Amino acid sequence: MLEQLKDEFVKHVRGLQDEITAKMHEIDAKLELQEDLWEREDYESNPGGGGITRAFTGDIFENAGVNTSVVHGAISPEFAKKIGSSDARMWASGISLIIHPKNPKVPTCHANFRMIQAGDKFWFGGGADLTPFYPIEEDFEYFHGVWKEACDPYGIYQEFKDKCDDYFVNKHRNNEMRGVGGIFFDHYNTGDTEADFKMVKDLSNQFIRSYFPIVEKRLNEKFDSEDEDFQLHRRGRYVEFNLLHDRGTMFGLQSNGRTDSILISLPARVKYSYRYAPKKGSAHEKMMEYYFPKAWV
Amino acid sequence: MLEQLKDEFVKHVRGLQDEITAKMHEIDAKLELQEDLWEREDYESNPGGGGITRAFTGDIFENAGVNTSVVHGAISPEFAKKIGSSDARMWASGISLIIHPKNPKVPTCHANFRMIQAGDKFWFGGGADLTPFYPIEEDFEYFHGVWKEACDPYGIYQEFKDKCDDYFVNKHRNNEMRGVGGIFFDHYNTGDTEADFKMVKDLSNQFIRSYFPIVEKRLNEKFDSEDEDFQLHRRGRYVEFNLLHDRGTMFGLQSNGRTDSILISLPARVKYSYRYAPKKGSAHEKMMEYYFPKAWV
Numbered sequence: 001m002l003e004q005l006k007d008e009f010v011k012h013v014r015g016l017q018d019e020i021t022a023k024m025h026e027i028d029a030k031l032e033l034q035e036d037l038w039e040r041e042d043y044e045s046n047p048g049g050g051g052i053t054r055a056f057t058g059d060i061f062e063n064a065g066v067n068t069s070v071v072h073g074a075i076s077p078e079f080a081k082k083i084g085s086s087d088a089r090m091w092a093s094g095i096s097l098i099i100h101p102k103n104p105k106v107p108t109c110h111a112n113f114r115m116i117q118a119g120d121k122f123w124f125g126g127g128a129d130l131t132p133f134y135p136i137e138e139d140f141e142y143f144h145g146v147w148k149e150a151c152d153p154y155g156i157y158q159e160f161k162d163k164c165d166d167y168f169v170n171k172h173r174n175n176e177m178r179g180v181g182g183i184f185f186d187h188y189n190t191g192d193t194e195a196d197f198k199m200v201k202d203l204s205n206q207f208i209r210s211y212f213p214i215v216e217k218r219l220n221e222k223f224d225s226e227d228e229d230f231q232l233h234r235r236g237r238y239v240e241f242n243l244l245h246d247r248g249t250m251f252g253l254q255s256n257g258r259t260d261s262i263l264i265s266l267p268a269r270v271k272y273s274y275r276y277a278p279k280k281g282s283a284h285e286k287m288m289e290y291y292f293p294k295a296w297v
Numbered sequence: 298m299l300e301q302l303k304d305e306f307v308k309h310v311r312g313l314q315d316e317i318t319a320k321m322h323e324i325d326a327k328l329e330l331q332e333d334l335w336e337r338e339d340y341e342s343n344p345g346g347g348g349i350t351r352a353f354t355g356d357i358f359e360n361a362g363v364n365t366s367v368v369h370g371a372i373s374p375e376f377a378k379k380i381g382s383s384d385a386r387m388w389a390s391g392i393s394l395i396i397h398p399k400n401p402k403v404p405t406c407h408a409n410f411r412m413i414q415a416g417d418k419f420w421f422g423g424g425a426d427l428t429p430f431y432p433i434e435e436d437f438e439y440f441h442g443v444w445k446e447a448c449d450p451y452g453i454y455q456e457f458k459d460k461c462d463d464y465f466v467n468k469h470r471n472n473e474m475r476g477v478g479g480i481f482f483d484h485y486n487t488g489d490t491e492a493d494f495k496m497v498k499d500l501s502n503q504f505i506r507s508y509f510p511i512v513e514k515r516l517n518e519k520f521d522s523e524d525e526d527f528q529l530h531r532r533g534r535y536v537e538f539n540l541l542h543d544r545g546t547m548f549g550l551q552s553n554g555r556t557d558s559i560l561i562s563l564p565a566r567v568k569y570s571y572r573y574a575p576k577k578g579s580a581h582e583k584m585m586e587y588y589f590p591k592a593w594v
Contacts, residue, residue, distance in 0.1 A: 018353045034571065055571035065571065172550045172560075236563070243540035244550070253541070263469075266533070266569040273565065274331065274352035275557050276360065 002122070005197050006091065009115045011199055013068045013095035014052070017111075020055060020066050020097060023212055027219070031058035038142040038258050040276045042073025043088070049073070053261040057268070060219050065264030068095045075118075080255060085119035086102045088129075090255075094126070095204070096248070099211075100267040104231035105221040107132035107139065108179070108238070108267070109211045112248065113204040115197075122193070124200045125186040128207055129164055131179030131238060133231040134223075135287045136194075140155040144296035146210040147183045147203075154199050158184050165293035170241050176243045176291045182210075186247075230284040232271035239266055299419070302494050303388065306412045310365045310392035310497055311349070317363050318351060318393060324516070328355035332443055335555050339370025340385070346370070350558040353411040354565070357516050362561030365392045368552075372415075376551060377473075382416035387552075389413040391423070392501070393545070396508075397564040401528035402518040404429035404436065405476070405535070405564070406508045409545065412494075417492070421497045423482040424457065425504055426465055427511075428476030429533060431529040432584045433518075436511045437477045440480040440594035443507040444480045444500075451496050457482050460592035467538050473588045475538045479507075483544075527581040529568035536563055 025031050034055045042048030051069030058064075072091040080088040094114030101108065113126035131141045144161070151157035164184035170176050183203070190196055242249050242265055252262040278284030310333070322328050331352045348366030353363075369388040372585030377385040391411030398405065410423035419518050426442045448454035461481035480500070487493055539546050539562055545554030549559040 036572075057570075063569075063571070172556045184500050236567075239536060239541060239567075240560070243537060259469045263537070263569070264571050268569055270533075270536075270567040270569070271565060272360075272560070272563040272567070273354075273361070274561050275333075 002193065004118075005193060006093065006115065006117075009197065010068075010093050011068050012204070013093060013113065016204055016207070017052065017054065017066055017068045019208060023208055024058075024061060024064065024066075024099075025054060027212065027215060028058040028060040029179060031056055031061060036261075038261065040071055040256070040258065041075050042071075043079075043256065046073055048256075050253075051258070051261060053258070053264065055264055056099075060101055060103070060106070060215070063264075063268040064097070064099040064102050065261070066095070066097040066099075067261050067264065069093065069261070071257075077257060080119065082254075083118055083121075085121055087119035090116070090118040092118075097207075098135065098265045100235070101215065101219070102295040103219060103221065104133045104223050104227040105136065106215050106218045107143075108235075110265070111204075111211075111227060112208050113200055115200070122189060123186070124196050125189040126200060126204065127160065127164055127167075127184035128210060129168055129179055129182035129184065130211070132290075133234050133287065134227065134286075135283055135290060136218070137290075139218070140290070140296050142211055142214060143180075143182060146206055148297045150203050150206040150210075153202075154187075156257055157183070162293075168241060170245065171229070172244065173237060173240070176237065176288075177293070178238050178291070180290050181293065182297065183219075219233055226279065226282070226284070229271065230278050230287070232269055233273065234271045235267040235275045236272045236276075239270055299385070299414075299490065302490060303390065303412065303414075306494065307367050307390050308364075309501070310390060310410065312390055313501055313504070314349065314351065314365045315504060320505055321353060321355075321358060321361065321363075321396075324509065324512060325355040325357040326354055328358060333558075333560070337368055339368075340373050340376075340553065341371040343370055348558060350555070350561065351538065352561055357398055357400070357403070357512070359397050361394070361556070361559075363392070363394040363396075363397040364558050364561065366390065366558070366594040368554075372552060377416065380415055380418075382418055384416035387413070387415040389415075393562075394504075395562045397532070398512060398516070400516060400518065401430045401520050401524040402433065402515045403512050403588070404440075405532075407562070408501075408504050408508075410497055412497070419486060419572065420483070421485040421493055423497060423501065424461055424464075424479060424481035425507060426461055426476055426479035426481065428531070429527055429587075430531050430581075430584065431514070432580055432587060433526065434587075436515070437587070437593050439511060440477075440479065442506055443503055443594045447500050447503040447507075448480060450499075453482075454480070459590075465538065467534055467542065470534060470537070473534065473585075474590070475535050475588070477587055477593065478590065523576065523579070523581070526568065527575050527584070529566055530570065530573045531566045532564040533569045533573075536567055539563065541550070 039050035111128035160183035336347035408425035457480035
């Protein structure tokens with residue numbers, strides 16, 4: 001039964017990868033796609049699965065990655081211990097995507113849905129979160145609204161929303177979030193695997209509807225150099241989060257993952273300035289207030 | 298005796314901070330300096346020292362930080378355990394600097410010299426390393442030559458050079474170094490504290506001679522957009538090293554350090570591209586070969 005669900009999960013994430021790819025091409029006529037099929041060796045140098053990495057650069061989507069993978073095999077004893085597993089074998093599959101639009105009025109978005117088996121443990125994880133650079137509140141309400149609607153049948157919106165607010169936080173930057181949140185869950189296992197599987201499938205199927213309408217609504221909005229400057233500095237905070245705090249990045253790099261596929265998450269252009277702060281009274285200063293937990297719906 | 302050395306060390310790093318600041322102003326007429334004096338609370342909310350952060354932006358030096366600090370007081374029990382200290386009190390002072398020139402023909406440079414007392418343990422650490430973006434071999438030979446000459450009286454060049462080659466490595470990027478190395482040492486304590494102190498003073502006094510003649514020689518060299526593109530991508534690797542691997546950054550952020558002073562190390566502008574590689578046959582491709590250990594003198 002579990003084996004059948006695993007197969008189905010892989011099929012599901014690959015289908016979703018294709019749908020998202022198609023949607024992106026539809027929106028961005030100049031979008032270029034570099035696809036890499038990669039294979040992996042496990043800790044004992046046996047075949048250990050692989051993945052399909054899709055790297056995009058375009059006019060509207062400055063850079064993006066929409067990746068799927070299925071990895072399995074032996075893990076190092078240290079790593080097994082770290083994840084609390086009784087044996088050193090694992091299986092994991094998922095879709096992971098991150099989209100960095102060029103226009104600062106269009107938010108960056110990340111989503112990830114995964115199924116993991118480690119030794120005798122088994123769980124689902126995932127979520128979707130929005131990183132805007134301009135205070136267009138209705139977009140944040142829309143994004144959270146879609147996820148609330150998707151989560152409501154399972155009664156888990158508030159829980160998953162709170163987890164997201166807790167997770168995507170730069171502790172070293174006064175607990176600023178990297179964006180305005182969304183939903184996040186990990187080690188999800190109610191005991192009813194089929195029901196859990198169905199939930200994750202339902203949620204992941206909402207990604208397209210949660211994000212791309214915002215892109216389509218904002219992609220022609222005008223922006224100036226100050227908008228871009230704020231965006232590039234906030235992208236800097238995005239890099240800080242991913243490299244200092246993100247468990248997915250750590251897991252990937254420490255489990256002998258493919259570095260280029262993992263760090264595809266980093267934005268194409270970034271700025272850092274000592275004690276960066278937006279102009280007093282600007283929309284960007286307003287935006288800073290939103291990088292803290294807030295009820296959006 | 299130890300208390301007197303500690304005072305002398307603080308005086309020494311502050312003097313060096315002023316000398317380096319003066320040298321930078323001499324080279325870059327448009328250099329702007331933002332100086333912040335900051336105070337710190339220790340783990341128990343008692344006064345815990347502070348520092349002098351100097352952040353620079355200029356025409357030749359795109360961004361740079363030349364910082365000194367003296368911090369002391371209680372540390373968290375977890376942190377004490379992590380550094381292997383029997384009690385939860387520490388004292389540390391040092392100078393830490395990083396300079397990111399605008400012209401890709403001028404290397405980035407980092408140096409750090411510190412004196413640390415943690416519980417019953419006591420040691421020196423530091424070093425200097427060069428991160429060039431163009432294969433001008435004579436500059437790398439010059440830099441290493443100065444450090445070899447400085448280390449030779451103590452018979453420790455090879456050891457410190459090897460440690461540097463081992464330390465500044467992006468393991469997740471096929472073990473590429475972030476630059477061409479230099480010297481690095483940590484937990485240095487021969488038992489003769491006065492002699493150790495003298496060595497660290499001697500070494501740190503060589504920093505100006507090791508780096509600024511290279512800046513002065515190259516600052517007017519022409520460069521094109523490909524040179525800059527390579528530089529900005531290599532700066533991306535620099536950020537990856539600092540946030541994923543650098544123990545100094547970790548130590549700073551985990552010991553309740555001042556985030557803005559710690560992350561002043563990040564370069565002003567950075568680029569990331571999926572599977573970035575320099576053009577075949579270019580000088581930049583040649584440069585890539587040098588990001589691995591090599592005998593430069």
